[in-house]
Amino acid sequence: MSLAQIRYFVAVAEERNVGRAARKLRIAQPPISRQIRSLEDELGSPLFARTPRGMDLLPAGELFLDHARKILAAVELATSAVRRTPSDPRDP
Amino acid sequence: MSLAQIRYFVAVAEERNVGRAARKLRIAQPPISRQIRSLEDELGSPLFARTPRGMDLLPAGELFLDHARKILAAVELATSAVRRTPSDPRDP
DNA sequence: TGAGGTTACGCCTATCGTAATAATG
DNA sequence: CATTATTACGATAGGCGTAACCTCA
Numbered sequence: 679m680s681l682a683q684i685r686y687f688v689a690v691a692e693e694r695n696v697g698r699a700a701r702k703l704r705i706a707q708p709p710i711s712r713q714i715r716s717l718e719d720e721l722g723s724p725l726f727a728r729t730p731r732g733m734d735l736l737p738a739g740e741l742f743l744d745h746a747r748k749i750l751a752a753v754e755l756a757t758s759a760v761r762r763t764p765s766d767p768r769d770p
Numbered sequence: 771m772s773l774a775q776i777r778y779f780v781a782v783a784e785e786r787n788v789g790r791a792a793r794k795l796r797i798a799q800p801p802i803s804r805q806i807r808s809l810e811d812e813l814g815s816p817l818f819a820r821t822p823r824g825m826d827l828l829p830a831g832e833l834f835l836d837h838a839r840k841i842l843a844a845v846e847l848a849t850s851a852v853r854r855t856p857s858d859p860r861d862p
Numbered sequence: 863t864g865a866g867g868t869t870a871c872g873c874c875t876a877t878c879g880t881a882a883t884a885a886t887g
Numbered sequence: 888c889a890t891t892a893t894t895a896c897g898a899t900a901g902g903c904g905t906a907a908c909c910t911c912a
Contacts, residue, residue: 706903706905708903709902730910730911
């Protein structure tokens with residue numbers, strides 16, 4: 679599992695559509711489609727139901743979405759916390 | 771920032787030594803050394819003081835260690851939560 | 863047949879490991 | 888001089904984009 683996969687997943691879950699998620703993230707659709715499938719494989723259960731209209735979150739997906747947002751928030755927090763605490767006061 | 775970088779960082783912080791962290795993670799030292807530096811570059815401040823005996827956590831490193839553990843715990847939790855909730859009851 | 867997701871395929875970057883190099887008490 | 892971290896460098900794997908393909912109402 680990678681942070682990119684988690685970000686792609688959240689985008690698709692929010693847009694309920696791979697194409698819109700791709701435009702939002704400014705990358706092409708196939709990478710997102712592949713990474714979502716890879717994530718599902720790793721987790722051992724599908725997160726979305728594929729429909730002709732887009733992607734519908736399954737219960738497992740709803741559950742993972744909650745955790746995914748927490749992971750990304752923790753990463754943001756870690757980053758900003760360290761950026762606010764330089765080792766050398768002259769550095770920034 | 772990647773989850774691998776965070777795992778490498780935690781291992782070095784715990785071992786206070788790149789070589790021991792490498793053996794623990796079963797990879798070579800250089801990848802760890804490089805990823806730690808890359809992480810420090812991205813965060814904009816050093817996390818360790820390099821000594822001839824190993825690596826000493828700086829204050830920024832102590833701070834980041836706390837966050838890093840939370841991120842990894844959140845990833846573990848997300849994984850196990852989904853693994854316990856198969857979409858298909860027959861799946862396991 | 864149209865909207866959307868997926869597969870195939872080639873390129874390019876990132877990461878690894880081995881070996882050589884530097885730094886320091 | 889022994890221990891530890893780093894740099895150089897070649898090989899490999901993983902990720903992206905374009906283009907072609909599939910699926911379903």
